[in-house]
Amino acid sequence: MTHEQPCVGVLGGSGFVGRNLRAAFRSSGARVVSVSRTLPGGTGGDDPEGERSIAFDLLADGPAELGAMLADTGADVIVNAAGGYWKMTGGQMWGANTELVSALVAAVRKLPHRPLLIQLGSVHEYGPGSRDAGITEERTPAPVNAYGRSKLEAARRVLDAAGTSELNGVVLRIANIIGPGLPAGSLLGDIAAHLKRFARDGDTAGSELVLGPLSAERDFVDVRDVADAILAVARAPRADVSGRVINIGSGAAVSARRVAERLIQLSELPVRLVERARTDTSRSDVDCQMLDISLARRLLGWEPRRDLDASLTALLAAA
Known part of the structure; x- marks a missing residue:
């Protein structure tokens, strides 16, 4: 971010990642514009924390309206934290994840200034990984599901x-995100919701939580560490990050069963x-996914600061 009091537009600002990202940018001194279908708390304009909120349906409104909205924000950095995964068909994911970004790229190209566009991607773009070594950015992607393809x-x-x-843009391929505020629909979000209900009902003796297969090994990263990584990208020289893919994860893989058991413990x-x-x-699924995060360490000076227990404890506290 190149000047005092930079402005950051967060698309999908009311979502799980967006909420944490807005808080991180506000703490850094940035001016934040949150864009989402619904306004936080049902109000618009500037809130007491110096954040502006805009109600805008990124999927329903046209490209001209999208360009006008982005120009109005005057954002130096635009983070696309919008999109869809849970409970969507393949066609819906293509619209929410691919067509939206096509319209966004077209709109950003026409802006009178040149903001940095940070696209939040996914480890699922890579497809199957290995337990022997993390997936590097040089790996040829081979996604196995509709979400990864979109x-x-x-x-x-x-x-x-x-x-x-034609624009300054960077793609962050992010591991499986966990932490405070993880919604139901995800594996761990669903478990946290079940545990909350068990605790509320009181009598949990003999209770069972029945889940599907948990043998897959995944790279899990805390949403607050993801926000720190995005801040680091926003502060980096544009020439260092534009046109790049950068992996953001923990650099380790753990079985879904172990994580689920630890959350219950x-x-x-x-x-x-x-x-x-x-x-x-x-x-279609993969047995193991683990990211190599060497580039993020070298280029951004970033690495995750929170371990699995810290993420799971925060998830339970928020639930």
């Missing part, structure tokens, strides 16, 4: 435009985890 195509559209110097509730056997053999 995010990969969105990333390509940002990188193609950045490659022709930290709740201190007498709940037993029951894992169902896989019955749908046609489902």
Whole structure:
């Protein structure tokens, strides 16, 4: 960010990542413009924390309206934390993740100034990984599900435009995000919601939590560490980050079962985890995903500061 009191536009500002990101940028002294379908608290304009909120449907409003809204924000940095995954069809994900970014790239290209566009991508763009080594940014992506394919195509559209110097754009491929405020719909968000209900009901003796197969190993990263990484990208020289893919994760893989069991242990509730056997053999999935985060360390001076227990404890506290 190049001058005093920079302005940051957060698209999807009312979502899980967006809320944490807005707080991090406010703490850094930036002026924040939150863009989402609904206004936080049902109010608009400037709030007491110096944040401006705009109600704007990124999927329903047209490209001209999108460009006008972005120009009105005057943002030096635009972070795309919008999109969709849970409870969406493949076509809906393509619209929310790919077509939205196409419209965003077209709008940013026409802005009279040249903001930095930070596209929040996903580890699922890469596809299967290995337990032997983390996936590097040089790896050729091979996504195995509709979400990964939609995010990969969105990333390509940002990188193609950045490659022709038509905009300043960077793609962060982020591991599985956890931490305070993780919504239901995700595995750990659902577990936290169940535990909250068990605690509310009081009598949890003999309670069972039945989940699907948990053998997959995943890279989990705290949402607050993700926000720190995005701040680091926003502060970096544009020439260092524009046109790049940068991995953001923990750099380690842990089994979903171990994480689920640890979340239950930290709740201190007498709940037993029951894992169902896989019955749908046609489902596309991968056994292990783990990111190599060497580039983020070298280029941004960033690495995660919160361990798994800190993330899970914060998730339970927020629930």
